[in-house]
Amino acid sequence: MCPHTVMNFAAGPQLVVTDDDATLVERIRSGAVQGVGGDRAAFRALYARHSRYVAGVVYRLMGDDADLEDIVQDTFIRAVERLDSLRTPAQVRPWLVTIAVRFARGRLAKRRRRHWLRKDIAYAAAAASDPRDRAPADDLYAALSQIPDRLRVPWCLARVEGYKLDEVAAICDVSLATVKRRISDAQTRVDRRLLATPAQPSGGAA
């Protein structure tokens, strides 16, 4: 008996991603990944390419990572189930973001309802490696937690993620005029609350 150890930092199959998104989508569609024996490699490649990006959007939208894994998981499951509805396979990333944003909004709404019921939930702000960097994000999420999600989501997508207004409108499934109005409204409310927040000590930052 001589057990051996194998370093396994990169556990799982080595993904050699060469196909573009459109090809991967077509491979998944044709392989019926839902069933055993489908083109699982294509799905894994697509997941490897986009999961980090989707996770980043969700994390910044939510303000913490409590629901991060669930939302990313739900997003990709729903994407596979509804892949046939994707008309432009090359645009799979914004499509995934659209799905993720909807799940995130559901989670935000759920949190808000629970908060309304219990009134005792401390808001979990985004983590940061340096506490001095965390104060602005804490303040921002404290402000965002006080505005409706229908304003928060487009504001985050436009002002934090940098999406164009028409992209935000598509993701949020509202008109361009509506999204402009909501972002403007959110900006006003966030700024008003941030201005009302006492400035945080710098903690000796240079």
Add this chain to the structure above:
Amino acid sequence: MTQPPLDPTPSDAARQALAAGPVPWDDLRERRVLAGIEASLDAPVASRPASPAPRASVVVALVAAVVAVAAVALLWLGLGSEPASLDDTPGLAMAEAPPVRAATPTIPDARPPTMALADGSVAQLHNGARVDVQVQTAEHVRLEQRSGTVRYEVARNPGRRFVVDAAGVEVTVVGTIFTVQYSGDSHVEVSVERGLVEVAASGRVAQLGAGDALTVAVQAEDEPDVVVMLDDEVTSPARPTDSRHAPRRSSKPAAPAPSGPTLEALLSESDSARAAGDLPRAAAALTQVTQRFSKDPQAAAAWFQLGNVQRRRTKHAAAAKAFANCHRRAPKGPLAEDARAESAAAWAQAGRSDKAAAAAAAYLSLHADGAHAARMRRILDPGE
């Protein structure tokens, strides 16, 4: 995906801090979520939630309406399953986006069963995992993991011994998050999210930090002589009296190849050296791996590990080169993106701003939206 410059607002600093902050998404999370997705996709379609029922008779519709009202009430109270509500304002529809309706639960298979223990610890069961509670007292919790993958989030309690036994591999922990995967035949895999881990297998000891994973292979026909120890990085369990926990020399070291130690032996050498804090010896072993087994698929991981070791030795330039070799060896491997970023960061730590900037720019050219993009932009523009 960029916008024209906007007028400065009070939220600008916060937005910048937020956009530049790290995203808590690592390889472990990526793999864990992928496993959850695939487990759900592999589940029978019949077990997934059915589509909304078609229009029925008036009576049925009335009953459905009552049920729907109750369901909406439950959802509103936060007791229902995942809602993912739709926007309430009609407007420009994105036809391609799959609708997520408020009353539609998410895939139940994606929610792993959870076992809550009396001490506050939680075990998430994946892949048909089976866990039996053998002991559960205030001083001692002992679980036997018979199969599958289980993610343990152990409540910190130095006064309580928490042990997971998977096919003879014992994981002892004070308080951390880790996952044990037992395939049922050939190996046990331990991956760590938080805390510091020591894995001992027949005298060879490896130290794993957060984000590391280690596979311990055992021969099924024999009882595995494997001990896995986990320490929290703050509170270490006292174990000098337990002979199983003392680092041991292997009684049966791997047979050396004619031309020198095998890859396996070198990796084991590196593991034990790291566990003993002998970083020069670990670096030497890993360097041998990268030189003698440069074509092996594990070479990229060895380069990455060498980068970590050199960084711990504060040899930042050497670390930067090791990370660079990692992504050169496997430019599309799962470690490549991280290696590119760590290479730039290590060059910056070494004070080589020119090389750091070049590496950061190279990262951004490949991963403009990557997990480390904000870090890389800060390297390029420290005043940003």
